Amino acid sequence: MxxxxxxxxxxxxxxxxxxxxxxxxxxxxxxxxxxxxxxxxxxxxxxxxxxxxxxxxxxxxxxxxxxxxxxxxxxxxxxxxxxxxxxxxxxxxxxxxxxxxxxxxxxxxxxxxxxxxxxxxxxxxxxxxxxxxxxxxxxxxxxxxxxxxxxxxxxxxxxxxxxxxxxxxxxxxxxxxxxxxxxxxxxxLSQLLEERKDPASPETLTRNEHRLADLLTAPRGKVHPASLLHQGDFQVRRRLAGNLKEAQWMGEAFAVKHFVGADADAVGAEVALLTLVAHPNVAHCRYCFHDEDKREFFLFMDELMTKDLASHVKEVNSSKRRIPFPLVVVVDAMLQIARGMEYLHSKKIYHGDLNPSNVLVKTRHADAHLHVKVAGFGQFAVPAVSPRPSPRASVNANANNNNASAAAVNPCIWYAPEVLELEAARWSEKADVYSFGMVCFELLTGKIPFEDNHLQGEHMSKNIRAGERPLFPFQAPKYLTNLTKRCWHGDPAQRPAFASICRVLRYVKRFLVLNPADQQQQAQPDASQPAPPPPPVPPVDYLDIEASLLRRFPAWQAGGAPPRVSDVPFQMFAYRVVEKERTRAAILHIGRDRASDSSSDCNSLCGDESGSGSGSLGGVLSDAEAPVSASSRGTARSLSAPSGSRKASPRKLDRKVTSRLAGPPQKSKSMGVVRQPQVIRRTHRIKSDGHLISALVPPSRRRVSASGGGHSDSELA
Incomplete structure (x- = not known):
């Protein structure tokens, strides 16, 4: 209330x-x-x-x-x-x-x-x-x-x-x-300024105000004389990242790109590109001023951003945190980057060098939320702007560099495998998606990709082309790591478009807002304290939902109509419809499986039904790296049976659970460490169709351990 x-x-x-x-x-x-x-x-x-x-x-x-x-x-x-x-x-x-x-x-x-x-x-x-x-x-x-x-x-x-x-x-x-x-x-605005220019207007304009009126009504991309700046108390305050500076003009703070002695044609090409775009998640140019005598250019950007993402992550990162930000803030930042890239790709502009140093951020609220802008595409998207070294040449040049900067030490970590092999592949949609996946890794973990790897330079490039990728920590949410792994898939055709990434991230953010307790589990667990309940996970794979909706709405595919904000409510609603449909199918699958079991097997499997705990769809997603084309039958199967090719009997499954609960985790060459089953407890969170699950899942399917904690079928497999 x-x-x-x-x-x-x-x-x-x-x-x-x-x-x-x-x-x-x-x-x-x-x-x-x-x-x-x-x-x-x-x-x-x-x-x-x-x-x-x-x-x-x-x-x-x-x-x-x-x-x-x-x-x-x-x-x-x-x-x-x-x-x-x-x-x-x-x-x-x-x-x-x-x-x-x-x-x-x-x-x-x-x-x-x-x-x-x-x-x-x-x-x-x-x-x-x-x-x-x-x-x-x-x-x-x-x-x-x-x-x-x-x-x-x-x-x-x-x-x-x-x-x-x-x-x-x-x-x-x-x-x-x-x-x-x-x-x-x-x-x-143009009508207002024309009225004020009229000599008969009660508010007459000065000579400088006449020039400012012409500035406001001029087409974007026009280069104006720098003398207009100096008449408005223009003053540079401080240097920001790259060639950006904070400047004060007529009482307002602006971010300004300052070029000295630059080629006029090259700067003009960048101005033409930066004035072509206008989006809150893309750094773009409002006005350009030129001082011919000093050969200086001043590009007034859209908004003053305080720092880049790489610097911000380094500042807030802590060894006591699982992730540098609350998870909903991470997903919101990922969504803003994806929306900026979706907009650029709708304009047929490809970045070619997306990394945390080219993502600008500014804190918006006291709750750590960020305003994010994609920058740095102007100097790479147009060949005439500046010479661009080959990614392979950059790798060799920086192989022995010990600088801690991500882009300086290992520039190859942000490039897709096909880019490391062929320079021309750098300016493509799928190459940008790969780079986005690496940026997401740093957001989710607070670490630079491959920063713990002993291989550097050309050796790192070879490993990336061979399929090596960064390793997520154990506690990273699978529904986000699966999306990130799809973005850096070795086959460019398997990587989703940014339009699809935006829809998935909007729905993931919605899931996190409906399950706010998940945001509190950031500190490393204390061994002396009881383990916290596992965070909830979505009941279905949102990449599966996206694949299903893409088949139904071909216009959603990349290269179709440009993104429109007015389409967001229907897209969210469509996801909800398919999610409810998949959840109902999974519950019906459980009911049919229960009907086929004998009552004796059910009793031996379930044990004492008077224990506390109940089944949940919380563990529906598999830990395996499932492709987008995985069918919903695989999701339903993880609810009711082990994921192997043969269905294990309830008695054998019960013996597996007993042996796993009795002994410590054991290592396997193929599977690594076998994790202990997690305890699912009832909470006040809103889980998708959680009320439907509690009402329809029969008590005999709610498996209860001796300690009273419930385990999902996917955990018992």
Whole structure:
């Protein structure tokens, strides 16, 4: 309840600011769109809460809503900050207009986060409603209503928009406004400046303001004289990463690329590329200034970012942490990088040198969340910009370098095997996906890939081409390591496109928000303390869901239509429909398997049914590296039987469990260390279809150990 109140409070701030909408001169259409979307989001969530939950249960049963509502509150709070930024210029209206009129943050950042969080909150409300119902008739009624909403026939964008568009903020009107708001604001700004240029205007412009008006309305990519800078109190403050500097201009802070003595054609090519893009997760250029006398170029970038990802990971990494950041922050950073790369690839721009040093970050909130931008593609994507050494030559040149920088010591670790063999393969979609997988490894582990490997230089290059990859620690979540391993697959055709990676990561982030206790298990376990319960895992492989949906929606394939934020609600809903379908199939498979067992075998296998614990779909994913084409039958099989080619009898399986529980872990040449079965306990987390599992899985299939802890079938195999 407190989180819902905070969302309403943040919405009140947006509403109060929009009371002065007539005074908005910067991005008025986008501010109005964002304010309306926030109001619709709160109305949708409040309607869902009223329809499915009881107010008197708010203290006892609403706790699983806290994390999803916290994400919605963050999205509305960021929207309020955006509106205030446009309404209240701090020092100079001209500087604020120069800083805020070329971006796409309203739709691509703020509305993207808002639509995603609404989908998660709606699902959380439905799950809490079903899990908290004790009346069998009421439970059956609610399940019937939900089954109608998640029917496979709803996998039609038009039907989804017609029936559920208001609930998920997926109406045609809102989508149309997202497409046109930015262009309308550009037109309104040009009209405003033309009026102020008129000599009859009550607000006459100075000579310098006339030049600033021309700057704001000029096409992107035009090179302006540097004299305009010096008339606005331009001052360089400090040096940032690479050739970036922090500069102050008309009271606003900007990130500036400074070139001295550079070739005009080369800089012009980079400017043309950097002004072609506009995305909150891609570093792009707003304006370019040239001083002909000093042969200097100043490229004003879109936003001031404090450091690169490599430096940030090194700062926050600690030996006491399993991962450098909370897992939901890691997935959010991975998603932002993937969205930036998805946007670049939709423009047919390939990076060629994606690594943590070319990923810029800035902390957004006190909870360690980051704003991430992909940078460094301008100097590599166009051959005319600068000479690019061959990856193989870079490896040889840096083979004996002892510098700790990842890109300097082993540049080959970020390159795909085909790039190490052939330079021309460097600028391709699949090569960038491979590099993304290596960046994800550093985010998940806090370590540079291969940093513990004794082989360096050309030897490392040979090993990578031979198939060697970094090793994840034991506790790394399999649903993320499997995705990362698919990204660095040796066969480029097996690597997913960034559009698919974005959809998978959105749904993984949704899973983590619905299971917030997983974020607390970051410290290394203390041997004197009892082992914490294992974190939940998704009930199905999301890469399997993506493969299924790609067959149904060929337009989702890479190279199709450019990504649109308005498509996010339907994509999240489609994942949910297929996930529920796969989960039901797995449960029915368990029921059929139970019916085929004799009662004596069931008793010998299950033991005393009076023990505590229950089965769970928590261990559904196999530890093996399964390809995307793995069928859902493999997932269901891991729920009900060992993964071998022959089905073991229950008595043999019981003897295996007894022998494994009795002795210490043993090593095997092929399998490594045999892990002890983990204990699955009931928690207050929202697991996908967890309520359905508890209701439909028969007690005789809930295997109980002598100690009272339950074990999933995949752990007993």
């Amino acid at each position: 407190e989180q819902l109140r905070q969302v309403g409070e943040a919405l009140g701030g947006v509403t109060a600011l929009m009371s002065f909408a007539d005074d908005l001169r910067i991005n008025p259409r986008q501010c109005r769109l964002l304010a309306d979307a926030c109001a619709l989001a709160f109305a949708s969530v409040a309607a869902e809460v009223r329809a499915h939950l009881r107010f008197r249960d708010r203290h006892a049963k609403w706790k699983p809503l806290e994390a999803p509502l916290r994400e919605l509150h963050r999205a509305v709070r960021d929207a309020e900050s955006y509106v205030r930024h446009c309404l209240e210029p701090r020092d100079s209206w001209w500087a604020r207009a120069a800083a805020a009129t070329h971006g796409a943050d309203c739709v691509e950042q703020h509305l993207h986060g808002l639509l995603w969080s609404v989908s998660v909150v709606v699902e959380a409300v439905e799950s809490v409603s079903e899990a908290g119902t004790t009346d069998p008739d009421e439970l059956a009624r609610r399940r019937l209503l939900l089954a109608k909403d998640y029917d496979r026939d709803m996998l039609d964008p038009r039907l989804f928009r017609q029936r559920l568009g208001v609930r998920y903020l997926a109406t045609r009107e809102l989508a149309s406004r997202m497409e046109t708001a930015w262009r309308e604001d550009r037109w309104l």
